[in-house]
Amino acid sequence: MMRIGKVLRSLVLGGLLIISGCSQANSDGYTAGDLRGVNHTEQGINHFSVNGYGGSLSGNTCCVMLPNKWYQGMQAKIEWETDPKTAPPFPGYQDRDKYEAWEKQVTGSFQQHSTVVVIPAYDKERCGMTVHFLTCNRVKVTTVCEGFGTPNYPIKEPLHMKEPATCPK
Known part of the structure; x- marks a missing residue:
């Protein structure tokens, strides 16, 4: 019973830390x-x-x-990992060796990307940040409050875009 109390206390404290991280509005000139x-x-x-x-x-x-x-020139560093979906089909869990070989192929095909983007101008009204992942490993960001697909939303690229044969440099 004593052990359950310690685990429960740890979970509650951890949750409070997470919540307090997002409630630090206006901390040193920044808003979450x-x-x-x-x-x-x-x-x-x-x-x-x-x-x-x-x-x-x-x-x-x-x-x-x-x-x-x-402020003018404000930037953000975006890092992401893609799955190009080039691994063979899932073999199931029955044969552990086949599964582990497949899992190694899948994770080995993941690709790491990083870029720096300019954050578009915003006023007092902003709603966090939305990152749009585009073909050719391009990224756009916005801080507007409207939702994707609404008339005033600044990013107009469609979903499910096919990767072009060659990407511009």
Whole structure:
């Protein structure tokens, strides 16, 4: 019973730390906001980060810190991992050696990417950051509050874009 109490206390404290990380609004001239991702490609995006803050393609993730006031030349470092889906089909779990060989092929095919992008101007109203992953390992970001696909949303590229035979340099 004593052990369960310690585990429960650790979980509660950990949860409070996570929550407090996102509630640090106006901490040293920065405000926390949600971090979202939109994949426009046929590749899988395994994970990504903006200036070291982890993001999600499956909804909002807390948090990315943005300065309260936008400034000219503001940039963000985006890092992400893609799955080009070049591995053979899943062999099942019955034969452990085949499964482990397959798993090694899958993870060995993952590709790491990194780029620095300019953050578009924003005023007081901003809603975190949305990172759009485009073909040819290009990335666009926005801080607008409208949702993707709405008339005023600044990024217009469609979803499920096919990778071109050659990418511009």
